[in-house]
Amino acid sequence: MQKFSTRRVGALLLAASTLAATLAGCAPVVLGGVALSGIVAADRRTTGTQVEDESIELHAVNLLHGHYGDRIHVNITSYNRQVLLTGEVPTAADRQRVQELVRGLENVRSVVNELGALPNTSLAQRSNDTFITGKVRASLVDAKDLTANAFKVVTERGVVYLLGRVTQREAQRAASLxxxxxxxxxxxxxxxxxxxxxxxxxxxIRPDTAGNGNASPR
Incomplete structure (x- = not known):
């Protein structure tokens, strides 16, 4: 059983391979970042910030696993040094403690805490969330008026979180899709x-980055 799993969801085709990776083992603490290879140039963050985000996610995984082991299920997604926490922890006190631990990491400028004080989700629910993420990514790729790689997508218990540096028009369009x-x-x-x-x-300034890439429900 794997202790960690990195979600690298692109469009719908990539969702299938991600789903298979999810089914291969449990993932109590999950990275939210995508692979840097081939994506660095197609991103509205600087290359340095992308590297920092990957580092934040890796350090957060190690830190939380050291404190909690497999007792929590936390997805860690860093975008432009803002960290989104999703998943489940046993108590409200754990929810606050996880936020404090992650907030104390180097380069983290803010934390959006969407953790639930709930039992860990089932493998079936996580697989369904992965599939939803793939479908949302595919809808962004298909939209001719959006730059798909400007967005990062995370799904937890059917709730879709959209991250990115986007205009108001892009934000509304992506949320609608x-x-x-x-x-x-x-x-x-x-x-x-x-x-x-x-x-x-x-x-x-960066014509090659026109390609694909605080919490408020819409």
Missing amino acids: ASGVTGVVKVVRVFESLSEEELSRMSI
């Missing part, structure tokens, strides 16, 4: 806002 996916209970935005002017300047 995600909410229309079968099985989605709610969509929560964990975005950082960009103005259309900022996005235009970014595209001019």
Whole structure:
């Protein structure tokens, strides 16, 4: 049984392989980051920030496993040094403690704590969440008016969390697409806002990054 598993969900085809990895073993603490290879250039974060986010996720996994072992199920997703915590812990005190531990890590600037004081979800539920993530990613890829790689998608108990540096138009469009996916209970935005002017300047400075990549329910 694997102790850790990295979710590397791209579009719908990649979701199938991710689902197989999930079924291969339990994952009490899960990384939320995607592979850096081939993605660094297609991201609205700087390369340095992407590396920092990966480092934050890895350090958080090790830290929480050292404190809790397999007694908790926490998904850790860092985007632009803002960490989203999803999953389940035994008590409200554990929920607060996990937040404090992660907040104390180097380079973490804020934490969005969406942990539930609940029993750990079943393998079937986690597999369904992975499948939903894949479908949401596919809908973003299919949308001609969005840059899919500007978004990171996390699903927990049917709730879809959307992260990224996006404009208001992009945020609304992505949330609308995600909410229309079968099985989605709610969509929560964990975005950082960009103005259309900022996005235009970014595209001019980094034309190769025009490609694909605080919490409030919509």
